[in-house]
Amino acid sequence: MNFDFSDDQKMLKDQARKFLTEKCSTKVVRKILEGDEPYDKALWKQIAEMGWLGTAIPEEYGGLGLGHLELCVIAEELGRVVAPVPFASSAYLATEALLIAGSDAQKKKYLPKLASGEWIGTFAIAEGPQPPSPKTLKASLKGGKLDGTKSPVPDGDVADFAVVLAKTAEGQGERTLSLAIVDLKGSGVSRRTVKTVDPSRSQAELSFKGATAEALGPAGDGWDLAKRVLDRAAVLMAFEQVGGADACLVMAKDYALNRYAFGRTIASFQAIKHKLADMYVMNELARSNAYFGAWALSTNASDLPEAAAGARISATDAFHNASKENIQTHGGMGFTWELDCHLYYRRSKMLSLALGASRVWKDRLVNHLEKKNVA
Amino acid sequence: MDFNDTAQEAAFRAEVRSWLEANAKPKTAVGFSAENPRFQRNEQEALKIAKAWQAKKAEKRYARITWPKENGGLGGTPMQQVVYNQEESKFDVPSGFFEIGLGMCIPTVTHYASKDVAARYVKPALYGEEIWCQLFSEPSAGSDVAGLRTRAEKDGDDWIINGQKIWTSGAHYSDYGILLTRTDPNVPKHKGLTMFYLSMKAPGVEVRPIKQMSGGANFNEVFFTNVRIPDAQRLGNVGDGWSVALTTLMHERLAVGGGQGGSGADINELLSLARETELEDGPAIRNASVRERIAEWYVRGQGLKYTTYRTLTALSQGRVPGPEASIAKVVVAPKMQDLASFAMDLEDMGGVMTGEDSPMMGAFQQSFMWAPGLRIAGGTDEILKNIIAERVLGLPADIRVDKDIPYNKLPTGR
Numbered sequence: 001m002n003f004d005f006s007d008d009q010k011m012l013k014d015q016a017r018k019f020l021t022e023k024c025s026t027k028v029v030r031k032i033l034e035g036d037e038p039y040d041k042a043l044w045k046q047i048a049e050m051g052w053l054g055t056a057i058p059e060e061y062g063g064l065g066l067g068h069l070e071l072c073v074i075a076e077e078l079g080r081v082v083a084p085v086p087f088a089s090s091a092y093l094a095t096e097a098l099l100i101a102g103s104d105a106q107k108k109k110y111l112p113k114l115a116s117g118e119w120i121g122t123f124a125i126a127e128g129p130q131p132p133s134p135k136t137l138k139a140s141l142k143g144g145k146l147d148g149t150k151s152p153v154p155d156g157d158v159a160d161f162a163v164v165l166a167k168t169a170e171g172q173g174e175r176t177l178s179l180a181i182v183d184l185k186g187s188g189v190s191r192r193t194v195k196t197v198d199p200s201r202s203q204a205e206l207s208f209k210g211a212t213a214e215a216l217g218p219a220g221d222g223w224d225l226a227k228r229v230l231d232r233a234a235v236l237m238a239f240e241q242v243g244g245a246d247a248c249l250v251m252a253k254d255y256a257l258n259r260y261a262f263g264r265t266i267a268s269f270q271a272i273k274h275k276l277a278d279m280y281v282m283n284e285l286a287r288s289n290a291y292f293g294a295w296a297l298s299t300n301a302s303d304l305p306e307a308a309a310g311a312r313i314s315a316t317d318a319f320h321n322a323s324k325e326n327i328q329t330h331g332g333m334g335f336t337w338e339l340d341c342h343l344y345y346r347r348s349k350m351l352s353l354a355l356g357a358s359r360v361w362k363d364r365l366v367n368h369l370e371k372k373n374v375a
Numbered sequence: 376m377d378f379n380d381t382a383q384e385a386a387f388r389a390e391v392r393s394w395l396e397a398n399a400k401p402k403t404a405v406g407f408s409a410e411n412p413r414f415q416r417n418e419q420e421a422l423k424i425a426k427a428w429q430a431k432k433a434e435k436r437y438a439r440i441t442w443p444k445e446n447g448g449l450g451g452t453p454m455q456q457v458v459y460n461q462e463e464s465k466f467d468v469p470s471g472f473f474e475i476g477l478g479m480c481i482p483t484v485t486h487y488a489s490k491d492v493a494a495r496y497v498k499p500a501l502y503g504e505e506i507w508c509q510l511f512s513e514p515s516a517g518s519d520v521a522g523l524r525t526r527a528e529k530d531g532d533d534w535i536i537n538g539q540k541i542w543t544s545g546a547h548y549s550d551y552g553i554l555l556t557r558t559d560p561n562v563p564k565h566k567g568l569t570m571f572y573l574s575m576k577a578p579g580v581e582v583r584p585i586k587q588m589s590g591g592a593n594f595n596e597v598f599f600t601n602v603r604i605p606d607a608q609r610l611g612n613v614g615d616g617w618s619v620a621l622t623t624l625m626h627e628r629l630a631v632g633g634g635q636g637g638s639g640a641d642i643n644e645l646l647s648l649a650r651e652t653e654l655e656d657g658p659a660i661r662n663a664s665v666r667e668r669i670a671e672w673y674v675r676g677q678g679l680k681y682t683t684y685r686t687l688t689a690l691s692q693g694r695v696p697g698p699e700a701s702i703a704k705v706v707v708a709p710k711m712q713d714l715a716s717f718a719m720d721l722e723d724m725g726g727v728m729t730g731e732d733s734p735m736m737g738a739f740q741q742s743f744m745w746a747p748g749l750r751i752a753g754g755t756d757e758i759l760k761n762i763i764a765e766r767v768l769g770l771p772a773d774i775r776v777d778k779d780i781p782y783n784k785l786p787t788g789r
Contacts, residue, residue: 001384001691002377003684069376253768268771270757273764280763281706284699285678292681295376313674362670363663369646369673370660 003291005073013073017080019050024081026340029200032084033343038158038193038202044085048117053091057099062112068232068298072239072290079240080247082347084200086120086155088240088354092233093154094121097163100232101179101217101225110161110181122159123233124150124182124206125226131360132165134174134223139208141166141180146188146213149205154354156204157193159184164208165226168219177222180213188212198350200343227364230355231308235293238308241315241351242290245283248322248344252276252329259331272329279322286311286318306372309365316352316361323348378684380458381691387455391437391462398431399466422548425469429503438501439477446485447501454690475544476500476507480553482626484572487610487619496551508549508575510540510597511620515787517542517751518758520555521564521617522777522785525599527556527571534558534571534609536579536602542752546582546595549575553623554604555616560783567782568616571608578602589744639711639742642673644735645718651734652721659721672714679706698767704749705759712746715739 005013028040047053055071057063064070071091078087095114098107098121113119125132127139127150139148146166153162161183168178182189188211191204217225253276256267266272293311296304323344327334334341352358380388416424432438433447440456442448449455463470481500485493499505516523525538536556546552552575559567575582579602584592611619649659649669659665682703686696718739719726729737750756764770777785 001380001684001687003681003688004376004692249768253770257770264774265771268774270761270773273768273770274757274760276768276770277705277760277763280768281702284682284702285675285706288681288685288699289674289678291376291685292677295378298376309670310674310677313670314678317674359667362667365670365673366660366666369669373646373650 003295005069009069009073012070013077016052016074016077019046020077020081020083024083026082026343029082029084029343033200033346039086039155040084043083044117047085047087051115053087053095053117054111054115055091057095057111057115061107062115064115068236069294071236072294072297075236075239076243079243079347079351082200082244082247082343086122086158086201088233088237089122089155089159090114090117090120092236093123093229094159094161094163096232097123097179097216097225097229100228101221106181106214106216113160119160120155120158122153122155122162123229124153124156124162124164126150126152131356134176135172137165137167137177139164139166141168141178141213144213144215146180146182146208146211149207151205152194152196152203153206154201154203156184156206157191157202162206163216163229164213165222166213168222174223175220177226178219179216179222179225181216182208182211182213186212196350198346200346201350227305231305232297234308234312234355234361235290235297235304237351237355238286238290238293238311238315241319241348242283242287244344244347244351245279245286245315245319245322248319248326248341249276249279249283251341251344252279252322252326255330255333266329275325275329279318279325282314282318282321286314289314306365306368309361309368312355312361313358313365316358319344319348320352384454384458384691387451388458388462391459394435394437395462395466395468399428399468402465402467418548421469422472425472426503428468429473429501433502438473438503442501446497452690452693454687457687457690472506472545472548473500473503475509476505476549476551479509479623479626480507480551480572483553483570483610483619483623486622487570488572492607505550506545506548508543508546508552509623510543510546510552510554512542513539514541518755520620521568522782523555523557523568525554525556526560527558527569527604529558529606530603532606534604534606536571536573536599536604538599540597540599541585541594543582543595543597544593546575546597547584551575552597553610555620557782558613558616561781562614563779564777564782564785565617566614568620569613570610570616570619571604572610573602573604573608577604587748589741589748639745640715640718640735640738641711642669642676642714644738645669645672645714648718648721648734648739654721665721668717672710675706675710679703698763701759701763701767704753705756705763708746708749709756711742711749715742715746719743 023043023046028043032040051064052074054063055066055074056068059065098110110121114121127137130136139146139150146164148166150164156162161181164180164182165177166180167176169176184191188209190207193202193204196203256272256276257265259266290311293307296307327341327345330339330341333339429438436447436449437459439448440451440459441453444450477500481497484496500507511520513523513525525536525540527534527536551572554571554573556569556571557567558569579600581598583596585594585596586592646669649665652659654662656662682699686700689696722734729740733740761773765772
């Protein structure tokens with residue numbers, strides 16, 4: 001039994017934590033939250049220089065060729081500091097889409113630029129406030145030209161290219177969808193930054209009018225490939241969520257220990273102790289589920305869809321609970337703009353929606369359990 | 376990351392497995408059905424079978440893997456104990472009768488008694504010839520066990536015991552017990568306690584089973600009326616009973632890697648119930664709200680399973696497991712209660728029936744009736760959360776208004 005990260009991976013994690021503690025204080029996050037800049041460019045540049053963006057990209061495509069376990073430990077630390085950079089869009093979504101569906105030429109074209117941070121990539125699925133599905137999606141791709149609207153697209157306002165899920169055939173079946181890569185700086189593309197509950201990360205509406213698109217993966221495979229990309233991203237994002245949830249627990253604990261009411265530290269009241277104990281329990285369950293996701297992702301296990309769903313549901317639950325109860329522990333102060341609690345509350349909700357809501361993942365998880373039982 | 380044994384673990388696993396194969400029968404998949412022999416044996420028969428199995432294990436030194444060889448153990452590692460437990464759990468062998476004695480009582484006796492005394496008790500306990508129980512809890516001292524009332528008064532070289540214990544597992548078939556008493560009511564509660572061991576057959580000891588709300592009787596009340604114990608059966612110094620009790624409880628916590636929590640109806644049973652139950656809009660397994668609940672409990676269960684894997688990894692690498700090991704019961708018990716209640720809801724009006732009129736022999740109904748006890752036994756949900764808050768998160772202990780007050784001046788309520 002070796003259900004833990006290696007010493008090297010732990011060392012990488014320590015380095016990432018040290019670096020981000022220094023370079024990504026909540027002051028840095030607030031600059032993006034409160035300002036007009038879509039992400040912190042200085043931080044992004046340094047992250048790229050350290051090679052983090054290419055952690056799971058093979059060396060032949062300009063990456064570090066380390067692997068997904070290494071990417072997981074970095075993700076946890078990025079989540080801990082609610083980093084205001086397009087890491088998830090580029091390093092989880094666009095990169096994973098290219099890794100699993102790209103031709104060798106596409107990998108050669110895109111991956112080195114993703115690894116170096118020269119290009120930002122993203123993944124465009126949603127079309128407004130409802131779950132995307134073969135029944136509801138409308139953006140259509142015909143003869144290499146894309147028409148339609150995708151919204152919200154994470155980092156859509158700054159990305160250089162997007163992997164887009166679009167209709168390539170009539171009907172509502174799963175085989176009517178395909179993936180395609182679109183150059184967002186090309187003609188026929190307009191973008192508009194949208195307002196979100198977490199302005200520390202930007203999102204946009206992308207409108208396509210005859211934009212040039214190149215197919216990614218076989219036609220008709222889009223829905224299946226999108227689910228596979230989401231599974232892989234879900235594991236990585238679960239680590240971000242676990243990192244964020246842990247940060248909330250630390251904040252709540254530190255505040256409770258130093259806040260005095262009724263003549264004693266509020267950390268000595270059972271109402272607070274039990275709240276924090278519950279937070280700890282949920283965070284640990286989430287961490288363990290995320291570890292299993294990491295194992296499945298790094299070994300390409302057939303259990304990956306189930307492991308990813310478990311990691312995502314558990315981490316979403318833990319971060320949601322920790323971020324809201326952190327505010328509650330802070331009392332009135334927690335509701336102020338000045339305190340940092342809301343940065344985590346915002347990020348927690350944003351991450352919980354980014355790859356689809358828990359409701360959808362729970363349904364998918366039970367699908368896998370049913371299949372497993374039949375098999 | 377992998378889930379593989381180390382070479383040594385694999386070798387030990389093979390050794391254990393071949394011994395088990397030669398000496399026991401693999402579990403069959405009868406589960407929660409009338410064919411399961413567990414539903415048929417009475418306790419006397421079960422005890423007889425358990426004692427025979429324990430003797431076999433002890434002969435092979437598997438009864439207590441981590442104990443030193445001179446005490447009849449294997450001198451093995453905690454991980455070897457885990458490997459043994461994992462393998463044994465695949466076989467239809469008895470369990471449960473000796474855990475309290477070997478896990479808690481005997482380690483306390485060997486820690487505090489003389490070598491000769493310890494030698495007298497260790498081997499019979501290990502071989503299942505003598506069973507031990509733990510006499511700590513009282514009707515007015517549960518979570519606050521240091522507030523116990525059972526008196527021990529000095530009479531020459533003896534002590535005279537009067538009082539009552541409760542929730543004593545296995546007292547009715549136990550031969551010996553370790554007993555926490557109050558020897559000085561004039562000092563604050565933790566300071567006036569003393570620990571003894573005694574024969575459960577001693578004159579003045581009376582054991583009465585407690586009928587639980589679930590209908591069964593797994594625990595006992597034990598009454599002490601002028602029970603005479605020689606001073607030689609004292610464990611630790613007079614007045615040091617609390618620290619002796621902490622030693623006992625520490626051994627309880629070290630006994631990791633045993634069962635995986637409750638043995639009641641769980642997620643797999645819920646999945647098959649959901650498949651078989653027809654709701655107004657089709658099979659329950661197709662119903663969105665049912666699926667959502669199944670997913671939530673499944674993820675909690677898996678979270679615990681993988682938390683155990685993290686603990687085992689630490690053991691396998693010779694490290695002390697992290698504090699995450701402390702979350703199990705506070706997750707398992709409420710989950711059992713909620714899951715059982717939900718399963719009964721799926722059965723709708725028929726959910727009220729139990730036993731053979733109910734799916735899976737009433738497994739969910741039994742869990743529903745047993746879960747309230749599981750949320751209390753061995754540390755209530757609330758006490759466990761205090762422990763996590765204080766020992767893991769480092770939050771302050773509760774303010775103790777009874778700390779410096781002599782025991783006999785404390786308010787006692789009814």
